[in-house]
Each structure stands twice: as structure tokens, then as C-alpha cells.
Amino acid sequence: MKPLKIFSLVLFLGQLSFTMFSQERLPIIDMHMHIGAPLDLPAGAPAPCLPQPCDRKGKATANSSENLKKTLEAMDKYNIVKGFLSDLDLKELQKWAEAAPDRFMLSPFIHDPEKADLDRIRQELEVDRLAGIGEIGSQLVGIAPNDSRLEPYFALAEAFNVPVLIHTEGIGPPLPTFRTAAGSPLLLEEVMVKHPKLRIFVENTGYPFLDDMIAMMYQYPQLYGDLSTITWIIPRSAFYDYLKRLIEAGLGKRLMFGSDQMRWPEMIGEAIEAIEEADFLTNEEKRDILYNNAVRFLNMDIKK
Numbered sequence: 001m002k003p004l005k006i007f008s009l010v011l012f013l014g015q016l017s018f019t020m021f022s023q024e025r026l027p028i029i030d031m032h033m034h035i036g037a038p039l040d041l042p043a044g045a046p047a048p049c050l051p052q053p054c055d056r057k058g059k060a061t062a063n064s065s066e067n068l069k070k071t072l073e074a075m076d077k078y079n080i081v082k083g084f085l086s087d088l089d090l091k092e093l094q095k096w097a098e099a100a101p102d103r104f105m106l107s108p109f110i111h112d113p114e115k116a117d118l119d120r121i122r123q124e125l126e127v128d129r130l131a132g133i134g135e136i137g138s139q140l141v142g143i144a145p146n147d148s149r150l151e152p153y154f155a156l157a158e159a160f161n162v163p164v165l166i167h168t169e170g171i172g173p174p175l176p177t178f179r180t181a182a183g184s185p186l187l188l189e190e191v192m193v194k195h196p197k198l199r200i201f202v203e204n205t206g207y208p209f210l211d212d213m214i215a216m217m218y219q220y221p222q223l224y225g226d227l228s229t230i231t232w233i234i235p236r237s238a239f240y241d242y243l244k245r246l247i248e249a250g251l252g253k254r255l256m257f258g259s260d261q262m263r264w265p266e267m268i269g270e271a272i273e274a275i276e277e278a279d280f281l282t283n284e285e286k287r288d289i290l291y292n293n294a295v296r297f298l299n300m301d302i303k304k
């Protein structure tokens, strides 16, 4: 055989195995993605882990464009068809959307609610450039979900019928203003009562406030939870213990996968593998978490 023919054959086989590999992977929706991280860290810094002391893994990307490139590579590899992406900088969100059309649902990160531009967010929702509100990360500055300063954001999301992601849980970045006590899922109750049509999901399904989260999810069927940072930031055994108890409580149809990759795109693969390797989950439960529940929550029109 001539060298050119051998070369073409190798190329053909390579493409064939690539196609077979990507066809094997069923679609995934990532409900928790970011452009940056809440802590200012140098390029190459490892990702956080809990509880300390623990081994930190990964290398922080240097800037937004490197993060975009590596995040898209991971999305392609694992067949992530949509990502719920939030950031403080709306222009940066637009850049990612332009680089990868139809891949991201853009949503403004809300840190201190008094510093966010509510009018601008409303305008962006009106022209469909934003598809959600949050992550609401006000717990990082000690502001609880039932604080009146957050009320206009919930009202806006309910009026536009867009999903809200909120950081209401026991863990968070090591910031002096972070308050664990402001993360009790019970503090969401006033919000749920006041906004019965609000489509809201809680980061890490309120970890580790399991009983309070189960109570809230039983009482308020519109409340969903994500399985994001806890897939990689805490010991795998602690994550599985929490997930198993949520499943045993019958909440498997209301849990959604997220990577919370921040500046560590390698965590996207780690997060997916943590779900796929859970041997106490059936294949149907895994597919619900990785895709089906998000489709229902987002009211997505999926053509089969």
C-alpha cells in the first residue's frame, strides 16, 4: 500500500473511533458553570477541597479565554449540550455565548444585591440575552435568602419565568464575610411562600443540611437541587452518603447535575464520573440527574 493510502486509512479510523466515542455518550446538561472563582488566585493554583487538611487537585486557568477553551473541550468530550453559566460581568458572559452559540444559558451572578444593576438585568431579560438569575451568592457576604434586599431579584425571576440558582448551604469559600448560618434551607421558606411560581434550585442541594432540605423539597414541589461542587470538593464517601439519602427520600427526579468548574475545567470530568461511578444509582437515576431532570426544570423543548 502506498504511504498516502495508509495515511488516509489511519485518518479514517481515527475519525471513526472519535465518532463512535462521541455517539456513546448521551447528552448532559450542566446546571452550574462559572467563568471565574470567588477567590482571587494565581494561574495554576489548585482547586479548593474540604475538610482541611486535604489534597488539592487541578490547576486554575490563567484567564477567561483559556477557561473558555478548556471548558468547551470538556463539554465536547462529555457531550454537555447546555451549560447554565453565571458571572458578575455581563459582557464576559456575552463573549462566551458568542464563542459557542446555543451552548450556554447566561445568568448574572448576584454577590451583594445592593451593588448589582437590577435595571440592566431586567433589560437583558426583556431581550432574551439572559436566561436566569443567579447564582445568588449573597451568602458569601452574609446575606440570607429571606433578606429583603434579595426580594426584587426573586420578583423579577418570577415575572420573567426564568430559573434562579442560589447558594444556600453550609459550605462556601473561606471568605471572612461568609456565614454558614445564613445558608439554612429553611430560610428559603418565606421566599417560596411569597413566590409560588418561582423556579428555584439550590446549590449542592443544601449540603450538609439534609433534613431541612428534604423537608423543604417535600413541602415545595417547585424546589430543585443541584449536585455540583460536592461531587469533587468533599470526600467521595461524604457525597455518596448525601446523595444516597436524597434518593432514598424519593427526590431523584428533582436533582440536577452541575460541575461548578469555576477556573478548573478538569473538574467537569471529575464531577460527571462521580455520578456515573455511583453504584447505588440505577442507569435511569443517573440519566435523570445528568439530563432528564434539567430538561423538565428548564421546560426545554426537546425534539427526539
Ligand SMILES: [Zn+2]
Pocket: 032, 034, 135, 203, 260
Ligand atoms: Zn457556583
